[in-house]
Amino acid sequence: MVKRVVRIQLPSTKLFEELTFLAKNLYNSATYLVRQTFFETGKILRYYSIWNKMREKEDYKKLGKRAGSQTPQQLLRMVEATWEGYKAAKKDWRINPEKYLGKPKIPGYLPRNGRFIVVWSKIQVRIREGKVRVVERLMKEGFPAISTEKLPVTETNHAIIRLKPFFDKFMLELVYEKELPVIKVKDEQKVLGLDLGVNNLVATSDGLLIKGGIAKSINQFFNKQKAKIQAQLSKQGHWTSEKKQQLMRWRHDKLHDLFHKASNAIIQHCLENNISSLVIGRNKNWKQNIHLGRRNNQNFTSIPLHKLIQMLQYKAEEQGIEVLFVTEEYTSQTCSCCGFCLRSNRKYRGLFVCKKCKLVINADVNAARNIAKKAFPESPLGIGDSGCVAQPTKLIAL
The missing domain is CATH 3.30.420 (Nucleotidyltransferase; domain 5)
Structure with a gap:
């Protein structure tokens, strides 16, 4: 099984702007926490430690209230992944500096008026009556229900949904799992x-x-x-x-x-x-x-x-x-x-x-x-x- 993505461009709405703005705020707050801990101890916080320290913060609660309780958790996992990537790159840079243009930089903050990705987990995503839906409160506020009629997304193979800023619009990404077909053995010399x-x-x-x-x-x-x-x-x-x-x-x-x-x-x-x-x-x-x-x-x-x-x-x-x-x-x-x-x-x-x-x-x-x-x-x-x-x-x- 491999993961594939269906990308759909959507016009900007106040709801999309609000959700991605709240995601940016939480990302910056979590990044600040990990940065300060790293400067003080030299250690990088793992997901559970970040979640334990952030779950009572206002930025965490606001995003959870608007997008669903699991959405801020997904964002904190992205913060952890960013720092783990930095850690791995820095370690590899010390061994193979020729692979890099310079020393890997410590993860920074998003612009104050910027936006960030909003993620809904598989549990939060539903396919009803041939349409992909997220948490009900957002659907009532005008979040679009995407028809699956011409999409390879089904009730059994869908994974997550991502909402991303995309220039003057927004991009809705439907991640799904696909089983690769059995391939006949070809001539290995070609x-x-x-x-x-x-x-x-x-x-x-x-x-x-x-x-x-x-x-x-x-x-x-x-x-x-x-x-x-x-x-x-x-x-x-x-x-x-x-x-x-x-x-x-x-x-x-x-x-x-x-x-x-x-x-x-x-x-x-x-x-x-x-x-x-x-x-x-x-x-x-x-x-x-x-x-x-x-x-x-x-x-x-x-x-x-x-x-x-x-x-x-x-x-x-x-x-x-x-x-x-x-x-x-x-x-x-x-x-x-x-x-x-x-x-x-x-x-x-x-x-x-x-x-x-x-x-x-x-x-x-x-x-x-x-x-x-x-x-x-x-x-x-x-x-x-x-x-x-x-x-x-x-x-x-x-």
């Missing part, structure tokens, strides 16, 4: 390498290209509009506005839709070609260490490719496809045919010409083939080849 980038969002080792023009256009429009809005806000002495939040949500939704379509295309390609292993190139400090020129650098750092990777991972998992990660060092300079490595092999932006064996191939496809070989160096013939490596198949409209 491998597909993926090279992620800007001009080509995805290039595969067998010659499939998903162009990055749409993502670049979304970002360019977003950057121009954001600059105009920010200039107006600076004159007024403000840093955000509803218009800016709407623009940010527009960009998120556009890229989210694009990544879903791209990941669906890749997974479908894997199924059609009996691919059993997906190898993705990814470097440490991906965003920080690249130097692709001012325009490309801006595009690359602002395109959240980690979200595309997350989609590829969970969709591959559901189809029984293994996902591996390797570093991208020298994959763009090395010939995928003979292994000769030379920077000048990268003749033009999109063309790779090997000085040794004279191989002429799309540069990103060559990199994707090298990525696949990094994970499976002893089985080069296992790399999927749909017959279009020299002349890649381009998918522009997804």
Whole structure:
């Protein structure tokens, strides 16, 4: 069984604002308690100690009264998880400092006028007459009942509900459990390498290209509009506005839709070609260490490719496809045919010409083939080849 999430955007309401504001207050109060204890004793409080000290506090009672008695408990567990994550990161940083950009920072506070996540546990969530419902007092105040008609959520597989601030709206997340289907054993030698980038969002080792023009256009429009809005806000002495939040949500939704379509295309390609292993190139400090020129650098750092990777991972998992990660060092300079490595092999932006064996191939496809070989160096013939490596198949409209 794996956990999956259905996300539904909802317009902002006074009820949502109030609930998430109360959650922020409790989060800050609990964080203050844990911070002070940590500064005084060097120890991190566990959940039961936090709950025992917070349950009589006004912030705890207010959230419990409005959202249900278990909701503040769920929030305190998130506070504990945040501090446990800090503890684990700090311990790992001492052993492997090269994995981090700097020393992990101690958890801090949310802004005074900020908002935080509200969580309802499985016990608090009910499905009645085909609709998902939370505690009754909130339903009477206008909390939306979500129809399950087109959702994979049922009375037996639902887990929790989360209400999150989402730019100028709110996001309702329905977490449910899903049983993965029994997957037939595939040919273990069939491998597909993926090279992620800007001009080509995805290039595969067998010659499939998903162009990055749409993502670049979304970002360019977003950057121009954001600059105009920010200039107006600076004159007024403000840093955000509803218009800016709407623009940010527009960009998120556009890229989210694009990544879903791209990941669906890749997974479908894997199924059609009996691919059993997906190898993705990814470097440490991906965003920080690249130097692709001012325009490309801006595009690359602002395109959240980690979200595309997350989609590829969970969709591959559901189809029984293994996902591996390797570093991208020298994959763009090395010939995928003979292994000769030379920077000048990268003749033009999109063309790779090997000085040794004279191989002429799309540069990103060559990199994707090298990525696949990094994970499976002893089985080069296992790399999927749909017959279009020299002349890649381009998918522009997804």
